[in-house]
Amino acid sequence: MITVNEHYSKLQASYLFVTIARKVKEFQDVNPDVDLIKLGIGDVTKPLPATCVDAFRKGVDEMADEGSFRGYGPEQGYPFLREAIAKNDFTGMGIEADDIFISDGAKCDTGNFQELFSIDARVAVPDPVYPVYVDTNVMAGRSGTWKNGRYEGLYYLEGNSANGFIPAPPDEKLDLIYLCFPNNPTGQTASHDQLALWVEYAKKNKALILFDAAYETFIRDESLPKSIYEIPGARDVAVEFRSFSKTAGFTGTRCAFTVVPRECRAFTTEGDAVQLQPLWNRRHSTKFNGVSYPVQRAAEAVYSPEGKQQVRELSDYYLGNAAIIRENMEALGFGCIGGENSPYIWVDGKRDSWAFFDLLLSAGVVVTPGSGFGRCGEGYIRISAFNDRNKVLSAMDRIKASIS
């Protein structure tokens, strides 16, 4: 008899965005004339940069001709892209092309990476959290049961107003630690010193950090690290996830990458160090077959001089929206985090998250209730800066009118 993976039954049924979609539909059914402004889900709205489009088209053209046609590519990605990434994104950090694995999404990679570890690994996730870190560990059997709004087997790194939503390493021994900066959902960033504490913790406790840097392109403060590999020693203890989704508007185009430095290690149960890179390479080449060739060419174009300028303009545009949102929410008396080096603004709503969500929905603006990201998100909402400037301005007018 074929029996199902029992751990799936522990997954919490009501996924955040499903509930939002239902509430939005209910509102629209009653208010069909309201043109809702959606500042909820973190999806880009501007088209692909022109130079990426040109490269994408050329890639397609190559596939149309027998002489230039490409079949299976390397599962790890083409050298032209891996080399461009190593050279441009990790200058001086000791990261080489072979350390970089091209994939079709940071969601997939952050979800899949836990497969390399034993089921009894003690997992730490931030709270509030990007739900993929949690759900993939539930599926794998590392979560224990759901009780009082949390999984008993996970360790929650609590963010709150006291620590500015940047949890410090705890005294407890943890094995696999998910960190995300600039953070989704809070938009918070971590300093060199704060990340260095985590690197030190990981060394001391033989832990591994899974560092999600999908939003690094929005960092403008030059004192902030864009990569965890700016911290000395991080190559031994950290894997980094990056994506072209937010950097270059690739959410519907699909390309990302994961950095697994050759120095990075885990351990056997006997305590012997094991190099992670060959393990991930084996996983990646067994369960994945590379990213579409024209898409890899489009991603490569991000690193051309024109590409760099165009993606900078993209993130400047969204950061302009973020500044407008933060300024307006603060003017209304709400405490805000994020929005300066991040496309997300984390707003202390001074009331229940869903109540604030409902209030803003009735004003015609969709946001994301912070409680959907975990217990520590209660009382907050996340506002996304990914939208058209005029819509952001209108949304602020609507919120002002409904709050004042």
Added chain:
Amino acid sequence: MITVNEHYSKLQASYLFVTIARKVKEFQDVNPDVDLIKLGIGDVTKPLPATCVDAFRKGVDEMADEGSFRGYGPEQGYPFLREAIAKNDFTGMGIEADDIFISDGAKCDTGNFQELFSIDARVAVPDPVYPVYVDTNVMAGRSGTWKNGRYEGLYYLEGNSANGFIPAPPDEKLDLIYLCFPNNPTGQTASHDQLALWVEYAKKNKALILFDAAYETFIRDESLPKSIYEIPGARDVAVEFRSFSKTAGFTGTRCAFTVVPRECRAFTTEGDAVQLQPLWNRRHSTKFNGVSYPVQRAAEAVYSPEGKQQVRELSDYYLGNAAIIRENMEALGFGCIGGENSPYIWVDGKRDSWAFFDLLLSAGVVVTPGSGFGRCGEGYIRISAFNDRNKVLSAMDRIKASIS
């Protein structure tokens, strides 16, 4: 301390194609002037069909304009593609668009699907086998240890000259059964009656069939089933994997799909039926983020009238190669399977697989040794028909000259 998934250490290090690559390199180092003809790996060589290229380009153009730009799409794939597939590939089989999950590869899907089941599921794999079925179950911890060339915890469905490489259901109770027709590597096909025995077995034993139909496009014999859903009752007990890789030359473009009929079930340990479709949907939407939009448009074009004609011409071309290979190998006195409704020809080499590989390599032709696909492949080689016609003809001349 972060400890590694101990099951990875059970994986056999020397992956088939790595060994081939090493031998080819050694040969080329000594014989730099020989222009090797590669009939080994099953990768297409002809460009994308013209109508797919047009649709691909239009999809890219849409991404260049703010009005038509697409961000995140549905993880399950766009309705336009799911509907085209259901309508064209599964007419009269009771498969609907919601049963179809678009992905970036059948390798990924056949590798990932086992995640839905308990670790103690008794897994049956064909021998010879497409290695991904085995390796992904090893990684998950279902294989037991490697001993005498096999995993102790897997059940091997043996193919041999007596059963024509179409194993019949055994008396033993198995839970998760991987079948592949047209078969990789043997090129063998299964009849309605033969598949019906497996469907009956799965019903009786509450088992599940994972049916890999990645090569269905090559079936010309109209008496042969192209889908397992042509067998009555199969929707309850079988999941089917398909791909545009071989159908439309998408090996470097990446698009595939998996059919999980709403009737398909597994069981709780208490024996209660559980619908698989929502489980796969949860897995797919948690660990995957959809296929690139322009790629889905390119795949959709396969189902246009021009697309249908162009993909037929593609498979006709490769089948023409296959006929030449089979005819020549038989004329040399070798027994052959496949090559009539499949791009692979499975040749009884009348000697050790690697010895035959080496002999053909010395003649300047690269094939795949059958023993690399499992114990039952010993003595055979797989010849792939994916190449240019002239190269196939030259390869046959070279083989004839070296054998005679």
